[in-house]
Amino acid sequence: MANTAVNRRVTFGVRGRRRIVRDHLGGLLVYVLSLALTDFALVLLHRLDSHPARLLEVGVLVLASLCATAARYVGMSTLLFGGARRARHERKSIRSLSTQGN
Numbered sequence: 001m002a003n004t005a006v007n008r009r010v011t012f013g014v015r016g017r018r019r020i021v022r023d024h025l026g027g028l029l030v031y032v033l034s035l036a037l038t039d040f041a042l043v044l045l046h047r048l049d050s051h052p053a054r055l056l057e058v059g060v061l062v063l064a065s066l067c068a069t070a071a072r073y074v075g076m077s078t079l080l081f082g083g084a085r086r087a088r089h090e091r092k093s094i095r096s097l098s099t100q101g102n
Contacts, residue, residue, distance in 0.1 A: 023080055030075040034068035 041064035045052055052060075 026080040030072050034072050037068045038064040
């Protein structure tokens with residue numbers, strides 16, 4: 001929950017309580033999907049090699065974690081906070097247009 005709250009405020013600039021439950025549930029869903037991706041990578045590795053070398057296992061985990069992090073960011077930026085980012089961008093555009101005339 002703290003991760004989603006920080007991402008809402010710092011990364012995506014969303015403030016206030018509007019849609020907070022939806023955002024946290026979406027953050028939980030994205031987290032679970034990322035965890036499933038990492039778990040799937042380990043399961044696949046162990047199906048291919050029942051006793052993989054530790055270095056290979058760590059490499060698969062690092063690669064899966066990088067993919068999961070990218071998937072989490074894309075999921076949050078498009079599905080959860082995409083509308084908020086567009087609205088903030090539109091407000092900035094309108095503000096800059098209104099100050100150009102002065």
